[in-house]
Amino acid sequence: MGTRSTAVEKTKDRIVQAAKELHAAQGIQGTSYTEIADEAGVSMATVYRHFPTLAELIPACASSIIVLQPLTTESVAALFQGKAQSWQRLAWVIQGTCECYERDGGWLQAARREGDLIPPLTEIVQEQQKGLRTLVEAALAGLEVTPRQVQVLAALMDFPLWKSLREMGLTPSEATDQVLQLTRDYLEKEILIYQ
Template structure:
């Protein structure tokens, strides 16, 4: 019988599959129980690997959190300026913005936990800050045709926050209905704008 040939590509595939299982387990636990309360031992159990294997791939919990963040963004990329394609009127642009932002939050129920846990898990700070920058930039772009001053842009962006969506859904709104209502509120506050 001939000896089996060593295939480094097969080992790399197995290593990548293990890493992916660990990241997916981390994502699931973060969604179910929160980020700060998830442990490497729980991640190992969920992924079906040893704790040592988790530490081999992610030497610190912060490393696992960063990998989970990258996985999250790959699953649900945040909205970009293309949401405004073909929309010239500010009310339409605001409605598109609110719907896109609230739909993104709805796809990522752990995002609000990330915001709450960022003081306990520093790796979350960059993820949360990037979402805030993106939301502000998109709000600025939505309002650009109306020439709205920066302080009012910041107020509009604040109304598009995940906590606003969470509050409205607790009060019976769907994400789409909440988005439409927030777009109407922002539009009504604009000089000379008509409600969508």
């Protein structure tokens, strides 16, 4: 039984990976289940068996992307163990999210572009933005930070800004450095100066 369940999971993983690649290349709505099946090397019936609708497939794709995974108080606390300073914690989060943006940017871009058209995508994007705010709040714990300041910092760390920097010709490293600089400047101007 263990071998069968392992094979099923591997098949589902192939389907999800194929879907993510195709969604990134041609959009979520522009990708058929037939194309996903061909890319994954399975039958269309197999794709439908595991993911009968986009409402099941989209969360499976999102769950494999780190910045889209739900956060708990415990998971956030564990992230910051050994990182004492607020800026150190925030910079670490920014670097990690930017690495994810580079790795999974195609799917994230498709999700943002089609988010208003496909309800599960809207929820995923909202959850990702909520996660960024949660990470900012946790990273800056101990500092007096207003909700508006948390929103601005989360916006500076969000995918659209990083994507725009990349589209303007910055390398992944340069885009990450720029996001770090913008957030540090904002942090120093708006928060640390008053603490």
